[in-house]
Amino acid sequence: MQLNQWHRIQKKLGNTSTHLFMAAISLACVLPLILVISSSFSEEADIARYGYAFIPRQFTTYAYEYVFKVPTQIIQSYGVSTFVTVTGSAISLLMMSLIAYVLSRPSFALRKQLSFFVFFTMLFNGGLVPWYIWLTQGLGLKDNIWALVVPYLVVPWYVLLLRTYFAQVPEELLDAARIDGAGEWRIFFQVVMPLSTPALATIGLFCILMYWNDWYLALLFINDAELQPLQYMLYTILTNAQAMAANPMTTGIRMPIATVRMAMAVLATGPAALVFLLVQRYFIRGITLGALK
Amino acid sequence: MAAPAVIWLVLFSYIPMGGLLIAFKDYRNNLGFLGSQWVGWRNFTYLFATEAARQITFNTLFMNALFILTTLVASLGVAILLYQIQHHFFARFYQSALFFPYFISYVIVSAFVFAFLSTSDGVINRLFASVGREPVEWYSRPEYWPAILTLINLWKGVGFWSIVYFAGILAINPEFFEAARVDGATGWQVTLHITLPLLMPLIIINLLLSIGRIFYADFGLFYQVTRNQGLLYKTTNVIDTYVFRSLKTTGDIGMASAAGFYQAVIGFLLVLGSNLLVRKIDKEKALF
Numbered sequence A: 001m002q003l004n005q006w007h008r009i010q011k012k013l014g015n016t017s018t019h020l021f022m023a024a025i026s027l028a029c030v031l032p033l034i035l036v037i038s039s040s041f042s043e044e045a046d047i048a049r050y051g052y053a054f055i056p057r058q059f060t061t062y063a064y065e066y067v068f069k070v071p072t073q074i075i076q077s078y079g080v081s082t083f084v085t086v087t088g089s090a091i092s093l094l095m096m097s098l099i100a101y102v103l104s105r106p107s108f109a110l111r112k113q114l115s116f117f118v119f120f121t122m123l124f125n126g127g128l129v130p131w132y133i134w135l136t137q138g139l140g141l142k143d144n145i146w147a148l149v150v151p152y153l154v155v156p157w158y159v160l161l162l163r164t165y166f167a168q169v170p171e172e173l174l175d176a177a178r179i180d181g182a183g184e185w186r187i188f189f190q191v192v193m194p195l196s197t198p199a200l201a202t203i204g205l206f207c208i209l210m211y212w213n214d215w216y217l218a219l220l221f222i223n224d225a226e227l228q229p230l231q232y233m234l235y236t237i238l239t240n241a242q243a244m245a246a247n248p249m250t251t252g253i254r255m256p257i258a259t260v261r262m263a264m265a266v267l268a269t270g271p272a273a274l275v276f277l278l279v280q281r282y283f284i285r286g287i288t289l290g291a292l293k
Numbered sequence B: 001m002a003a004p005a006v007i008w009l010v011l012f013s014y015i016p017m018g019g020l021l022i023a024f025k026d027y028r029n030n031l032g033f034l035g036s037q038w039v040g041w042r043n044f045t046y047l048f049a050t051e052a053a054r055q056i057t058f059n060t061l062f063m064n065a066l067f068i069l070t071t072l073v074a075s076l077g078v079a080i081l082l083y084q085i086q087h088h089f090f091a092r093f094y095q096s097a098l099f100f101p102y103f104i105s106y107v108i109v110s111a112f113v114f115a116f117l118s119t120s121d122g123v124i125n126r127l128f129a130s131v132g133r134e135p136v137e138w139y140s141r142p143e144y145w146p147a148i149l150t151l152i153n154l155w156k157g158v159g160f161w162s163i164v165y166f167a168g169i170l171a172i173n174p175e176f177f178e179a180a181r182v183d184g185a186t187g188w189q190v191t192l193h194i195t196l197p198l199l200m201p202l203i204i205i206n207l208l209l210s211i212g213r214i215f216y217a218d219f220g221l222f223y224q225v226t227r228n229q230g231l232l233y234k235t236t237n238v239i240d241t242y243v244f245r246s247l248k249t250t251g252d253i254g255m256a257s258a259a260g261f262y263q264a265v266i267g268f269l270l271v272l273g274s275n276l277l278v279r280k281i282d283k284e285k286a287l288f
Helices: A002-040 A044-050 A062-069 A072-104 A111-123 A128-138 A156-166 A171-179 A184-195 A197-212 A216-221 A230-239 A241-246 A257-291 B003-024 B042-049 B051-084 B088-103 B106-117 B123-130 B142-170 B174-182 B187-212 B219-224 B230-236 B239-248 B253-281
Strands: none
Touching (some): A002 B088, A002 B106, A044 A257, A072 A197, A072 A230, A072 B003, A111 B003, A111 B253, A171 A184, A216 A230, A230 A257, A230 B106, A257 B088, A257 B106, B042 B253, B051 B088, B051 B142, B051 B187, B051 B230, B051 B239, B088 B142, B106 B142, B106 B219, B142 B219, B187 B253, B219 B239
């Protein structure tokens, strides 16, 4: 009896410490973001005097007002990022689904060869130098909005996941559609796609975040300020205080560099964080799908 | 139907593969790829005569090994703890919080790392000042960066990998856990004798796949988070940042392409080798 009680107490304590520990590392995961948000609402002078803090000493929206005072660049960059994300994700998802559908059909004769053709690119690649030279000089992807879209269109790993998912659509269903006279395109759009919305949603969201978060393609291919996506614009602001001074938006009286940086970080993360909160459930399912393929 | 993706793969993957041969040329912009002179192994002789070749090889391997080990241990631990949490709401909540950093771009990461490590205003140095310690100039002290980058890599990746292992634990037949509980096994005993042995295939496969990628570094982490500080190169210069800087900053295409070729070939051999081992364990999990 007493032993039993002791066990129960021990179990309770164990449970509580598990919760405490998990809560602590969960907090550690979001803490840096809190620091960024807090700093963006702080007074520039407070940061200079007391350093970055998790709670603003004096709450102010000055940094945001400042960013939006002459908002040409930021609106331009939001536009670029939105365009790149929307068109890129849509085209990418369509292209990858199409080839994944072909690969998922056992009746397709060259299935093995085509699979290898796709997956070999995961194992071996030419690396940055030939890729960069070919894209800029051969394909003319320099200071061109499509340089931010086209190089990410096909992700072999996502093709693999989609193929695995499409393969679960029973062949009999497709045969029935074929007997009714539907062509492959029609079957793809009207049978396979609607049956695969969870997989399409997962991969689509991965694409959205890949495009939205990207700064690498801009770092390589974009010099023109009009074509800077949001993340890259933030990168230039973060690394280069002079770039801010030269920027038309910094002609005001006070130049709150530290808080403006953080406000920009919040503005650039905002949409991605929102997407994450809305659909993280799908992501978790998507990873599980891949892990246990 | 597959044509658009096939054309894309030819243009963006296969043609650049052929372009690897550029490492054997004295590439000139005005002459182009075909017009430039063949120079044999000269670019490689130059590259491996430099201190940088040893440095980037060591840093890439060492840092990736650190990342692989720490991420494995931490994400296994978190997955096991997550499994013990019966309350559905909390399990979900912790998962989401831990997963969140995975979706933050390295530009943002670099912003808040700066807020922590800035010499004059950073959280860490202010903390040091409040307990009477001297401030540290983090961005000019390379010796601290292996630890800093490991921590950031962990922060970013542990959510993803713990979900992978959590899914692995969920796939274990619950009767095993039930039987152990009836027999009065403690949490540690269950972990050591049931959870870990049954997760072993998944762990080994993930390890091998990571080792297959050990010659490739995370460019964003090493370039953005270090703010591309030259003083930190000693511990933070990896193959990917070296190739990038040689190409874009110093414009030394010979060195850049030789290092890129070196990475592509060794990386390929490592992937092949690890995949061969994965195949032996579980054919289903092999990449090919």
